[in-house]
Amino acid sequence: MMDCLQHIVVLCVIGLSWARTISKQNQIGDVTTESAGIMSTTQLPLHLQEKEYKYLETNGYLSPSVHIEDPPEILEQEVGTAIIKFQQFYKIPPSGHMDNTTRNTMWAPRCGFPDIVRFDNDNNELVSGTTNHRRKRYNAPGGFYKWSNHKLTYSILNYPRRGNHKDWEVRTVIKRAFEVWSEVTTLTFRETKPEEADIRIGFYSGRHSLDKDHPIFDGPDGDLAHAFSPNAGWGKVDGDVHFDNDEVFTMETGNNAGYSFFQIAAHEIGHALGLDHSDDPGALMWPHYHYIHNFRLPKDDLLGIQHLYGKNANNKNGPSIFTVQSPCTKVFDTVVSIGGVLYLFKGSRYWEVWDGKLLSANEGKLIRDNWFKLPSRIDAVYQRKDGKTLFFKGNKYWVYYSKYPVSGYPKRVKELGLPNAIDAAVPIGSRKTFFFKKTMVWRFDERKQKIDQGFPRPIRDVFKGLPHRIRMGFTHYDGHSYFLKGAKYWKMTTRLKTVANAKGEPNEFGMDFFGCPSRKSMKNGILKLENPDNLDIDDEEDELLDDHVEYTHDADLYD
Known part of the structure; x- marks a missing residue:
């Protein structure tokens, strides 16, 4: 294998390769077809399509000395040999013919560089399919x-x-x-x-x-x-x-x-x-x-x-297993409380939390397995008093009853009077839902199905003590509302209409809700954080903490 290492060169998408030279085979077919495009006047052997010929050429299976203008018997022999080389590389029984297995393998997602590297007499590498771009095989004598x-x-x-x-x-x-x-x-x-x-x-x-x-x-x-x-x-x-x-x-x-x-x-x-x-x-x-x-x-x-x-002298255990990340390291897309269970969404997956315990495995569950035809990467979600759940993504929203979509949806978010790509949706009280986007908040009347007059308003005018922008929010079974940004959360009671933590210091969501270690301990190496600073890179101007907490007694906000 070490001899083959001499062939290490530039390539792409998936593999550490010691390219091997494969002896020519003589097993070839006898069928020719006419290809379209630039080769329309040339017959390609063995049911080969033009793009397949180019593939074999580009990936090093056809010698640069082979030309489509070569005599048919020579071209057929060279193409048959190239197909065999391809089949041998990819562990396909070598037939020399373009069967379905060979074609399916050829067009699987892959790297755009050749599998086989060729050199000229001066030990320069030839870029497959060309004759004018050469690269030195070694960057130092014997290297x-x-x-x-x-x-x-x-x-x-x-x-x-x-x-x-x-x-x-x-x-x-x-x-x-x-x-x-x-x-x-x-x-x-x-x-x-x-x-x-x-x-x-x-x-x-x-x-x-x-x-x-x-x-x-x-x-x-x-x-x-x-x-x-x-x-x-x-x-x-x-x-x-x-x-x-x-x-x-x-x-x-x-x-x-x-x-x-x-x-x-x-x-x-x-x-x-x-x-x-x-x-x-x-x-x-x-x-x-x-x-x-x-x-x-x-x-x-x-x-x-x-x-x-060479080897890493400090690593006595060999390669690590790169395991599925713990949910404790994640900053979720959105969260909702349904029947006392918290559903945490991230990408195409979700996690369930109940009574301070994570019910799901670390890898979570696929969203589509629980909510039929629901897309991934949800922006916001909440459950109405009638038991229906609304999911928002971009300029659309879906309504579900249990795991099944309600007919007639998705609809445009603008039909509700809301902007696209909202950050959070939090129902508070019997008939009001608050929608958040960036620094603004919209109050929606569930009975009238429209935005209340005077909204949108700045978040800090309505919810004193919250940061400039929040990313998620939910109202839990305890009647309290929770607002999240990054891995931190703020708690609000609907009775007092105030942020519960008088010091204005947010608490750690994962630590309090499903038993994660503290963020401090994770920064010290227990777990690798997805986003150690708890901030979005494109939103660093937002404050994570406020200097002090103010209170609002505007009862009309919730009525």
């Missing part, structure tokens, strides 16, 4: 594509436009992806400014370089990401990592419902450190996307990265 400096820096240039992810969520996942490699090697990683970074991370769509040999993203469910090995001859992008901005990633470590950003990022960082794709289907560096439950760095990847950078 590999690797960093000479073991104290590396990185920078995040931009953030994904799809998925409604917070910047701090992305930063947290990327940091953990770097830790996959630093905990088993002598490498260390630190985030810094773009102009100072060794590894730059960005989200792009389509063609995103003037270099015509630069890989191009192809939209959703194709090439998910790619990366460039250090000192590989690509210029400024050497060592960089690019994600397809048309994909929707999930930031939840234990969620296999979408493309796990954590595992894709860890894979791409492996490329940025000098690892190639692996032909081990269980490896992180396998070219195609595959979700690894209870992630621990596989042995194939471990051996490869330690061959390049």
